[in-house]
Amino acid sequence: MKCIVIFGIQGSGKGIQAKLLSQKLGYQHINIGDLLRDQISRETEIGKQVHSVISRGELVADELVFHLVDETVDKSAPGIVFDGFPRTRPQVEYLRTHYDVQKAFFLRLEEDVAIARILSRRVCQNCGENYNIISKKPAVDGVCDICGGVVDVRMDDRPEAIQKRVHEFYMQTKKQKLYFAQYGLLKIVSADQEPQEVFAAILAELNIS
Numbered sequence: 617m618k619c620i621v622i623f624g625i626q627g628s629g630k631g632i633q634a635k636l637l638s639q640k641l642g643y644q645h646i647n648i649g650d651l652l653r654d655q656i657s658r659e660t661e662i663g664k665q666v667h668s669v670i671s672r673g674e675l676v677a678d679e680l681v682f683h684l685v686d687e688t689v690d691k692s693a694p695g696i697v698f699d700g701f702p703r704t705r706p707q708v709e710y711l712r713t714h715y716d717v718q719k720a721f722f723l724r725l726e727e728d729v730a731i732a733r734i735l736s737r738r739v740c741q742n743c744g745e746n747y748n749i750i751s752k753k754p755a756v757d758g759v760c761d762i763c764g765g766v767v768d769v770r771m772d773d774r775p776e777a778i779q780k781r782v783h784e785f786y787m788q789t790k791k792q793k794l795y796f797a798q799y800g801l802l803k804i805v806s807a808d809q810e811p812q813e814v815f816a817a818i819l820a821e822l823n824i825s
């Protein structure tokens with residue numbers, strides 16, 4: 617099955633780009649972080665297993681990620697946009713053996729800009745809608761515009777967890793650029809611009825208007 621990968625440092629806007637691209641192409645959008653948070657909020661066995669791992673800002677086990685990907689993939693979809701996957705070498709190997717990678721977009725952003733973005737991020741604890749205390753505040757402070765849920769800091773957007781996540785990014789995820797580059801699949805896009813401009817660069821690379 618065809619797939620497109622969107623990866624980059626935390627706060628680089630992977631989620632919004634993956635959403636826009638999947639809508640444009642009619643592909644399924646798979647965001648591992650969202651799948652894991654859903655497991656936590658439903659208090660499943662997996663959710664209980666990963667809660668503290670995610671809170672600490674560590675990566676969850678590869679095998680668990682494969683399991684979630686397998687059970688989420690819609691085989692009737694024309695393709696998949698993977699958001700935040702793969703992040704480790706075994707995940708890259710898994711992707712290579714199971715999917716046909718069309719392109720891997722690396723969203724490049726300086727660490728200080730990324731951290732500033734993460735620190736201003738807020739999320740609805742009920743429906744997961746994203747907010748930002750600078751650029752996208754809810755109409756009523758702390759209340760989700762969509763579902764009325766509580767809007768607060770994401771559990772892993774605390775300074776210690778952010779530090780750990782950024783460390784994992786440099787130690788594991790960023791290194792996977794080499795793999796994609798080796799096969800001519802890597803496209804680096806600056807994420808230090810408006811989301812619509814980032815998206816335009818992605819579409820241009822895919823020759824889509």
Ligand code: AMP
Pocket residue numbers: 626648649650652669670673674675676677678681699700701702703704707772781
């Ligand atoms: P994200 O929403 O992409 O920032 O992911 C939130 C958290 O979910 C990460 O800090 C990890 O704990 C976990 N996670 C997300 N994607 C992966 C992945 N591909 N491999 C391992 N852990 C992941």
